[in-house]
Amino acid sequence: MANELELQVKQLEAQLKELQENQPKDQLSIIVFSGDLDKVLAAFIIATGARAMDSEVKMFFTFWGTPILRAKNKSGKGKDFMSNMLGWMLPKGSTQAKLSKLNMGGMGTEMLKSVMKKKNVSSLESLIEVAGELGVEIAICQMSMDLMGFKKEEMIDYPHLSYVGVGTYLSDAQESKIQLFI
């Protein structure tokens, strides 16, 4: 009888340990798929806010989100014709991002930017900088980089930058309490 109880307690302890280990962490993971100014802005506001709340934050930039992290004054060398074309057509960094609505050939975006300034809303550029200071981790999808022909040397200098595949996102997302796709 005593042996049985002991065995049961041990089993329960093992189960509890397993549950605790698989418990999601106080972590937020965001997929930034969109390259629209408004959407990326929202992603960074949430990311920096979460850091103020002491949550770990991991952002995964893929597809249209990737060009947002290109540096304005850098360029990649040794690109083929298609990559050069794509590089020329896609926005070169956050300053060239456009609104998803009411862009009106760029006029709407400029208008919103001036309203943001007037109402003390941080620009996307300064939010990215703050995110770096606060320790928001950014991972860029390597496949998007290859697809769009971007070179690592043309991306922004960001303190916590890495190039990853879908597996990294999935394993990080699995241990995050909050997950967003933007």
Next chain:
Amino acid sequence: MHKKAKYNYLFKNQGDIIMTVEELKGLKSDKVVDARGTACPGPLLAAKKAIGDIQPGQIMEILSADEGTKSDIPKWSKKQNYEYLGSIDEDGMFRLFLKK
């Protein structure tokens, strides 16, 4: 008593002891954070940055022009285990108090 003070309860967490405006006005803040020049998430980031400058038991006051802060700071305080004390609405700004 200020007209809006009675809505303070809307933003409190369970267990928070919300002080009256008179009590809040009588508080001596150990640190005042002026975040009136920033919009969301500025006030939260400013509060986070400044909280390191005070000791447990000391009082911090956050000035914000963004009404969202009134909801954010109590939630933030709860998560960080600080004691949210309440807020005062003044002309075009909000004064929020918490104890570390």
